Amino acid sequence: MALPTYATPLERIWHWTYLVICTLIFILLIAPILIIIPLSFNTEPYFTFTKDMLSLKPEGFSMRWYDSLMTFGMAQPGAPRDAAWFADMWANAKWVNAAKNSIIIGVCSTILATVLGTLAALGLSRPEMPFRRLIMATLISPMIVPLIITATGLFFFYSSACVPQGSWAHSILRPVLSNSGCLANTYLGVILAHATLGIPFVIITVTATLVGFDQSLNRAAASLGANPRTTFFRVTMPLILPGVISGALFAFVTSFDEVVAVLFIAGPEQQTIPRQMWNGIREQISPAILAVATLLVVFSIALLTTVELLRRRSERIRGVTPR
Amino acid sequence: MATPLDPHAAIAIEAGGVDGPLTTADGQPLNRALSRASRKARWRAFMLVAPLLLFIVVTFAFPIGQMLYRSIHNDGFAANMPQLSEWFAETEPGTTPDEAAFAALARDLQASAEARSIGIVGTRINYEMPGTRSLFTSTGRKVRGGIEPPYREALLEIDEDWGDPSLWASMRNSSTAYTDSFYLASLDRTRNVEGDVVQVNENRRVYIMLFLRTLWLSALVTLMTFLLGFPIAHLLATLPLRRSNLLMILVLLPFWTSLLVRTTSWMVLLQQQGVVNDLLIWLGVIDNGGRLKMMYNQIGTIIAMTHILLPFMILPLYSVMRTINPSYVRAAKSLGATSWTAFRRIYFPQTLPGLGAGALLVFILAVGYYITPALVGGASGQLISNMIAEHMTGTLNWSMAAALAAILLGGVLILYWVYDRLVGIDNLKLG
Numbered sequence: 001m002a003l004p005t006y007a008t009p010l011e012r013i014w015h016w017t018y019l020v021i022c023t024l025i026f027i028l029l030i031a032p033i034l035i036i037i038p039l040s041f042n043t044e045p046y047f048t049f050t051k052d053m054l055s056l057k058p059e060g061f062s063m064r065w066y067d068s069l070m071t072f073g074m075a076q077p078g079a080p081r082d083a084a085w086f087a088d089m090w091a092n093a094k095w096v097n098a099a100k101n102s103i104i105i106g107v108c109s110t111i112l113a114t115v116l117g118t119l120a121a122l123g124l125s126r127p128e129m130p131f132r133r134l135i136m137a138t139l140i141s142p143m144i145v146p147l148i149i150t151a152t153g154l155f156f157f158y159s160s161a162c163v164p165q166g167s168w169a170h171s172i173l174r175p176v177l178s179n180s181g182c183l184a185n186t187y188l189g190v191i192l193a194h195a196t197l198g199i200p201f202v203i204i205t206v207t208a209t210l211v212g213f214d215q216s217l218n219r220a221a222a223s224l225g226a227n228p229r230t231t232f233f234r235v236t237m238p239l240i241l242p243g244v245i246s247g248a249l250f251a252f253v254t255s256f257d258e259v260v261a262v263l264f265i266a267g268p269e270q271q272t273i274p275r276q277m278w279n280g281i282r283e284q285i286s287p288a289i290l291a292v293a294t295l296l297v298v299f300s301i302a303l304l305t306t307v308e309l310l311r312r313r314s315e316r317i318r319g320v321t322p323r
Numbered sequence: 324m325a326t327p328l329d330p331h332a333a334i335a336i337e338a339g340g341v342d343g344p345l346t347t348a349d350g351q352p353l354n355r356a357l358s359r360a361s362r363k364a365r366w367r368a369f370m371l372v373a374p375l376l377l378f379i380v381v382t383f384a385f386p387i388g389q390m391l392y393r394s395i396h397n398d399g400f401a402a403n404m405p406q407l408s409e410w411f412a413e414t415e416p417g418t419t420p421d422e423a424a425f426a427a428l429a430r431d432l433q434a435s436a437e438a439r440s441i442g443i444v445g446t447r448i449n450y451e452m453p454g455t456r457s458l459f460t461s462t463g464r465k466v467r468g469g470i471e472p473p474y475r476e477a478l479l480e481i482d483e484d485w486g487d488p489s490l491w492a493s494m495r496n497s498s499t500a501y502t503d504s505f506y507l508a509s510l511d512r513t514r515n516v517e518g519d520v521v522q523v524n525e526n527r528r529v530y531i532m533l534f535l536r537t538l539w540l541s542a543l544v545t546l547m548t549f550l551l552g553f554p555i556a557h558l559l560a561t562l563p564l565r566r567s568n569l570l571m572i573l574v575l576l577p578f579w580t581s582l583l584v585r586t587t588s589w590m591v592l593l594q595q596q597g598v599v600n601d602l603l604i605w606l607g608v609i610d611n612g613g614r615l616k617m618m619y620n621q622i623g624t625i626i627a628m629t630h631i632l633l634p635f636m637i638l639p640l641y642s643v644m645r646t647i648n649p650s651y652v653r654a655a656k657s658l659g660a661t662s663w664t665a666f667r668r669i670y671f672p673q674t675l676p677g678l679g680a681g682a683l684l685v686f687i688l689a690v691g692y693y694i695t696p697a698l699v700g701g702a703s704g705q706l707i708s709n710m711i712a713e714h715m716t717g718t719l720n721w722s723m724a725a726a727l728a729a730i731l732l733g734g735v736l737i738l739y740w741v742y743d744r745l746v747g748i749d750n751l752k753l754g
Binding site for chain 2: 014018021022025026028029030032033035036039046047048049073087088108116117119120122124125126128129130133135136137138139140141142144145146148149150152153154155156185192195196199202204207233253256257259260264265274277278281282285289290293296298301303304307308
């Protein structure tokens with residue numbers, strides 16, 4: 001991006017203007033995310049910097065909003081912080097419960113999406129695959145179709161897809177269905193919905209990894225006497241693993257961040273972090289939301305780092321040199 | 324022919340010579356064996372995809388199909404008012420209701436009131452003609468004990484609204500289980516007394532305006548992401564890889580950050596008591612009395628959506644720009660083109676595939692946006708998705724929500740098809 005020595009003065013001026021514009025756009029991209037971090041340490045219930053904060057006095061900062069994340073919803077938030085207090089927090093605090101739900105739903109839907117998505121990606125990247133384009137477009141469509149439409153459809157489906165009460169299927173499926181035998185207001189319903197939404201990401205990342213995959217490695221393994229299963233686990237899997245893991249992380253983030261479907265198909269028991277945030281923002285927005293947001297930003301930084309490291313590793317082991 | 328060292332030794336040509344069919348070593352015709360093998364390979368590949376395909380059909384395609392069905396099917400009236408529905412089926416639109424019609428109405432009202440389904444009937448007519456639900460429920464209460472002929476006089480005595488021709492038009496519109504009336508309503512149309520399609524009253528025309536607003540705001544957001552994303556993508560594509568990878572993190576971090584977090588931070592920034600207003604006051608651009616209202620209106624929606632969708636524009640642009648050979652621009656300049664001409668005639672046309680991919684993706688995602696407009700949009704920043712949600716959770720007019728969703732879905736699928744044609748779904752990249 002360096003200017004050539006023969007650049008005219010006008011070109012020089014434009015070059016520097018351009019760099020300034022780019023810097024401003026980068027600030028626009030990143031500042032809204034970073035600015036909530038200091039604001040979450042506010043002592044006052046405001047969304048702006050107080051005088052104490054601007055002069056960097058320690059009195060201007062506090063952990064009170066982080067503390068409120070633990071105490072909100074507790075039976076006795078004021079009790080001394082002993083084992084009973086922690087048990088109370090673990091059982092009753094709303095944000096803690098929301099985090100537990102988000103993790104349960106996120107992990108289960110990620111496993112489902114990753115297993116099904118990886119298998120499908122393996123099939124889709126075989127040259128013999130019939131109707132490849134159409135099937136690929138169908139499998140990616142949950143990412144393209146507006147969430148509100150998916151949520152609406154699932155709402156109708158889940159309230160109509162019911163196992164009749166008293167039937168043998170009802171007695172088996174009872175633990176995962178609601179009292180009326182339907183998928184609405186159940187963990188299973190949310191997990192299935194989130195798996196659907198995460199699948200396109202798994203397919204995209206895994207097929208991208210398989211583009212550089214040398215099919216003759218599989219043939220070599222087979223010619224050396226490995227059966228298809230051994231070939232898959234000993235040859236294919238280690239090579240595509242970075243892609244599978246980044247796909248899984250994408251699927252997890254999709255579930256972890258999803259609120260529209262949860263609003264439509266989940267009951268009060270399946271309160272997740274995004275839904276708790278949504279309620280908080282709509283009712284009375286307090287800096288406690290900023291504390292959650294800060295934790296989520298830290299979480300996404302960790303995920304982004306992981307994915308970047310995986311991508312580099314994948315490029316290295318596949319022998320793809322960075323462009 | 325086949326020698327023992329020939330790699331094709333398994334294929335022997337039959338004694339018939341060159342004219343005979345090729346066979347495999349175990350004597351089968353080669354073309355049949357080949358087609359069997361390739362069928363088997365196709366089947367194997369398909370079996371890998373089949374579980375997921377089944378999963379998507381059950382948890383995604385079927386529910387959406389069910390929703391589409393609901394947009395054309397609503398038997399709230401037809402199922403509970405069978406005799407009147409039959410009278411409507413037998414007569415032409417515009418027929419003045421005679422005593423037979425009132426008799427059918429009275430008997431149906433009585434039966435429906437006794438079966439406690441009169442509320443469903445009233446709700447169905449209320450969709451067509453707001454404010455009529457109570458007419459049904461209150462009349463239902465009165466006729467539950469029985470109603471004497473002449474029915475016309477008796478019903479008009481209970482409520483003279485029963486003689487209203489537009490009420491009869493609404494009932495006629497609802498009298499079939501399969502109906503296009505929700506699609507007509509989505510386009511601000513209805514059927515009048517004569518059965519012709521006409522526009523609804525001016526004060527009730529909302530949907531076309533909402534569709535147009537959704538398209539217009541999405542186009543604006545797409546333009547904004549282009550204006551902001553193009554310079555960034557260009558900078559990233561021309562920097563040495565090490566430095567551009569570092570700067571790329573600034574693009575990818577927002578991409579990985581929760582949507583609600585990003586929306587929240589814009590709410591915090593754009594508030595009237597928020598950071599942006601404080602900053603502008605400190606800079607002396609505005610005074611304390613003139614704090615800008617940037618949230619709960621279209622400005623808030625546009626700013627937040629532009630920021631959230633910007634990575635979807637930058638990533639495809641960047642991957643195309645990386646492949647552009649810089650020597651073309653140098654060649655143009657050496658042939659006497661100014662920097663601007665070289666950019667306009669040589670560089671920019673080469674970025675068009677990335678630009679098309681990014682713009683389509685941003686537009687598709689923007690058209691269906693729900694969360695951000697719902698939180699920062701206020702009244703003027705609501706999009707069609709918000710109206711669907713309102714019908715789902717507020718007015719509970721689910722058929723209307725389904726019809727609006729079907730129209731939105733149709734539009735998105737057309738754009739998706741265009742995307743697949745132009746860009747190819749395989750080229751979708753995530754970071």
